[in-house]
Structure formats: C-alpha cells, structure tokens
Amino acid sequence: MAGTRSTGRRERLRTETTAEIKSTALELMGSGGPDAITLRAIAREMGMTANAIYGYFATRDDLVTALIADVYTALANALDAAWAASPQGDPAARVQAWAHAFRDWALANPEGFRLIYGDPVPGYRAPEGGAAPDAARRVCVGIAALAATAWENAEPPHEGGDFSWADFDPGLLGKVRPAFPGLPPAGVALALRIWGHLHGLVALEIYGHLRAQTPAPDKLFRSELAQLVRSLGLNAG
Template identity: 40%
Template sequence: MTASRTARERVRAELTREIADLARRQLATEGAGGLSLRAVAREMGMASSAVYRYFPSRDDLLTTLIIDGYNALGEAVEQADAASPPGDFLGRWLTACHAVRDWALAHPHEYALLHGSPVPGYQAPQDTIAARVRDVTVFGRIVSEAWRAGAITPPGEATTPPPSLAPDAANIRAVMPDVPDMPDDVIFRALTTWTALYGWVSFELFGQFNDTIEDRRTAFEHSMRLTGELVGFTRADRA
C-alpha cells in the first residue's frame, strides 16, 4: 500500500515537472500572457481535464514557474557567493552581479517572467516570497558582513538621505543580518546598487543597449565596480 502510494506520488511529480518544462518552453514563443494549459495539454497528448488535476488554473502554473525561476536565480547567486573569498567584499559583490547577468542571459524568458512586464490579471501569491528574496538575501549578507568587518568606507561627497526616509531604511535594515547600527546612507547606497544591477540586466536583455553598448560584459563589469564603490566596499584586511 505504501509502496503503491509512493509510486503514484513519483509519477505525479514527474508529470508535474514535465508540464512545467513544457510551459517554460511555451514562454519563449507565447510569452507569459499567452501561457495556456490547453496548449500544454495538446503538446503532451493529454486531455485538458487531466492537466487541470495538476494545475487547476493558469495562475497556479504561472506561480510554479515563478517560484522555480526565483529559486534557480537565487541558487546561482548563492553558489557564486559561496565560492568567493569571504573577506573580499567587492569581489563577492561583482561575482554575485555576474551570476545574475549570466543566469538572465541563459534564461531570458524566465528572467522576463520574473522582472519584465506584469502578466495581465495575475497577482503573485505569498507563496513566491521565500524564493523571491533568495538573491536579495545574498546581497544583503555581503553588505552586512562588510559593515560588521569595518570594510565599508563611505565615498566622499555622498548625498545623505532625508530624515523622511528613515522609516524606509529601518524596513530594509530589519531584513538584513544583524546590522542595527548601519547608517541610513549605507542602506540607501546598497539599495541603489541593487536596483542598478537589475536595471542594467533588464536594459541588456530587453534590447535598450542595441547599437550603443557593444562590449557588454566589460561595460557591465565596469558599471558594477562603480556601484561597489558607491557602497564603499574595501577588503576587510585593508579596512
């Protein structure tokens, strides 16, 4: 009885994965807005009613694809950071940035699902949050560890955030690892670098650099070094 249930669960997991894989391929041709459970069912040679037993709606399928995408991106960033020298905070930042760009270029349609235009009529549920913050957590950890190590030297002439932003800085600080004394200006410089990273990757992936930036990897490296300098990263042993 138990073995039989286990076999059924295994078959269900394999079919669920196959449906999700076909849907990911459909993203490349139809986009997220054109995702169709009926089309997936036709390609699998299944009745639509059978596919609905695995994914009751298009939104359920989209949620699975979004969670899978965030987890894949987060894992890529986590592995990149884990392979970097712990005390080289600028190096860790650059490595994590390249991990985001490399993953996006290798999975452009999944990246577009995560960071492109919202899908009409779809509202991401709370289920996506844990996966969505995996990459953000890595960047927050790099900044937090650098701050605790005394390896952040604020750049000269940096603009101080206005007092009205203090509550927002507190919200960001609350999700960073143990940095209650991190100043608001460091928080907002870190936030600026994070948004600059995804802005660059989105510009490259969605064609805004066409006919302007040719050596894109070198330009990306240079730009991310500039953002690292904005945060003020130094090596811990040179602080």
C-alpha cells in the same frame, strides 16, 4: 512488491509530467509573452487534453505560483552559492562574485528572469505572503549584504545621508534589519542603488536592448561593475 513498483512509476510519471508542464509554460512565455501562459495552450503543446492538465494544476494561477517559486529559489540558490564561495577577506571580490552570478543566472534562464522581474502575468494573483517568500527574502538579504559589505569596508567611510526608516517599505525593512541590525537607513538606500546598477544592465541585455548597441555586453557589464566597486569605496584586487 508489484503494487509498490506501480506506485513508484505513477509518481515518477507525475513528476516528469509536472516538470514538462512547467518547462512548456516558460517556453510559451518566451515566445509569446506572459499572457501566453494558459493551461489550454500548454495542454495543446504537450498533446494532452485540457481536463488531464487540470489534474496537475487546478488553475493557471497555481501553475504560475509554482513556476515563480521554482525560478526564484533557483536564483536565490545561485546567489547564495556565489556569496559563500567568495573570499570573505576581499569585499570587492564578494560584490563582483554576487553580481556575476546574478547576470550568469539571468542569461541562462531568460524566461525565468522575465517571469520574476519582467511584465507581470495578466490577471495573476499571488497567494498571501507571495509566491516564493523565502527565496525573495534570501535575494533581498543578499542585496543588503552587498551594501553592508560596502558600508563596513568603504574608504572613506560612507556618510549617513538624510534617509530615515520612514523612507522604506516595512516589508523590505522586515527582511533587511533582522539580518543587518547595524545597517542604517542610508545603508538600505545604498542597497537599492546597488540593485539598480546591477539589475538595469542585466534587464536591458535579457530584453535584447543591448545587442543592437554593442556586441560585447559582457565587457560593458564588467566595466559598470568595476565602476560600481570603486564608487562603493572598495579596493578591487
């Protein structure tokens, strides 16, 4: 019994220390940019020796991969939850719920946003298949769901345009087409355009470029989102 308690304490301590290492890495990134993430700097901040921290992450890239996986998964969970909770019979509300969930998550996790959508960590090499393939697929499918919703419910209907499958990366199509086999190439283009609208304003806000221009970036986002919904041919309730 004593051995079991001792093992449990060690596991709990390891879990807590691993979480602290990750949070410290994000704090360093927030204050010093992506190149501030080094195991030695983290050890210094935490009062650990460099050798001790290597017992948790063998390399800096291992840590970055774990961070990206955590952050991307948290974002995917937030977006999936917002989509699932939105009313299925109200396409405009579904698009708006997803968009607001994206912005809310980014504002609550600015370092995480910068890690997965900002400047890359210098010298970082992701593992084969990416650091968070499942989360990346879920976010990608979520964006495609916005386009599919618009495509199916637009008034008037969207036109096919002159896009072909050759206009898109096979990796992107490998995520989108199995989930939405009826979405044409122009629908994939629509998904990317929607992503550009939503990501652009959020990125400007996270990097501090909007606060100098307006004290109400939330109002600006709502206005842009309302315009996006109208442009998609959806009737906002």
